[in-house]
Amino acid sequence: MGKLDGRVVLVTGAARGQGEQEARLFRAEGADVVVADVLDDQGRALAEELDALYVHLDVGEEDDWRAAVDTARERYGHLDGLVNNAGILRFNALVDTPLDEFMRVVRVNQVGCFLGIRTVAPALEDGATIVNTASYTAVTGMAAVGAYAATKHAILGLTRVAALELAHRRIRVNAVCPGAIDTAMSNPARLDPDADPEEMGRALEELYRKLVPLGRVGRPEEVARLALFLTAEDSSYVTGQPFVIDGGWLAGVSIL
Ligand code: NAD
Numbered sequence: 001m002g003k004l005d006g007r008v009v010l011v012t013g014a015a016r017g018q019g020e021q022e023a024r025l026f027r028a029e030g031a032d033v034v035v036a037d038v039l040d041d042q043g044r045a046l047a048e049e050l051d052a053l054y055v056h057l058d059v060g061e062e063d064d065w066r067a068a069v070d071t072a073r074e075r076y077g078h079l080d081g082l083v084n085n086a087g088i089l090r091f092n093a094l095v096d097t098p099l100d101e102f103m104r105v106v107r108v109n110q111v112g113c114f115l116g117i118r119t120v121a122p123a124l125e126d127g128a129t130i131v132n133t134a135s136y137t138a139v140t141g142m143a144a145v146g147a148y149a150a151t152k153h154a155i156l157g158l159t160r161v162a163a164l165e166l167a168h169r170r171i172r173v174n175a176v177c178p179g180a181i182d183t184a185m186s187n188p189a190r191l192d193p194d195a196d197p198e199e200m201g202r203a204l205e206e207l208y209r210k211l212v213p214l215g216r217v218g219r220p221e222e223v224a225r226l227a228l229f230l231t232a233e234d235s236s237y238v239t240g241q242p243f244v245i246d247g248g249w250l251a252g253v254s255i256l
Contacts, residue, residue, distance in 0.1 A: 004030045004228075009026050009080060010033075010068065010083070011034065011082075012057060013085040014036055015035065015037035016037075016183070022224045023050060034076075036056075036059075037057065060111050062119070079124055082129075082130045084155075088104070089105075091144050091145060092144065092146070105147040105148055110158075117158060131175070132155050132176075133175070134156050134175040134177045135152040139153075139156070155175060173239055174241050177243060178245050180246070212246070212247040212249045230243065
């Protein structure tokens, strides 16, 4: 018996990183999974490997959302879960951030999450779940990621309001707030053919050894397990909440 037997879950940004691990774990737990992304080749390959469904979905596009929901329901007949995982990060001091850069981050992270809830919730079965991907920077500040942090704070607002508005249908809405997780987002060298991801990985390891109480960067599989908890019956009385998964980073500073 899998924890998600008989359920259909759509995961955005699922071609790689945390979304990929969520798709893999949910499938292993018995769910039918809709792998949604703008990285069509990677997304299609993953869906094929998992015997899942791939849909091209730019989360900032209303039409893409409508088409994704229609395709998922045509294929599986029902939809029982959404993981709003797609996101982008840009580094800049607030005073140096061009408006179009700020708006690009808002469009994917914040508008994408809003459109996901607005389009998918009416199509979900009663008792379904929504997991939004916020961040450590949704609950505290971090210099140089102002646009990103603003959108991640907004995602917690959307999570709480959606939880209140959908509770009468027993649809639960929660958010994961990862700290530093080892994906292309936190280690862009993984995507740069000229960079050495191992070298960058070692530099990041050293940084997180000092910053994070548990002394290491997190793994996308660990975030996937939290998303599974929030999607499965194990969390049946939990809604409207942010769940920090950060190796203790937010607990405070150590002076020892
Ligand atoms: P990633 O860059 O590997 O994955 C992001 C995925 O989102 C990619 O597959 C990308 O193609 C997809 N995506 C980007 N724009 C999209 C769009 N417009 N429509 C659909 N898909 C789009 O990074 P990740 O770490 O796996 O990120 C997943 C989520 O976790 C993001 O929301 C990110 O903000 C959040 N997060 C990551 C970290 C971290 O340290 N890696 C920490 C906190 C929160």
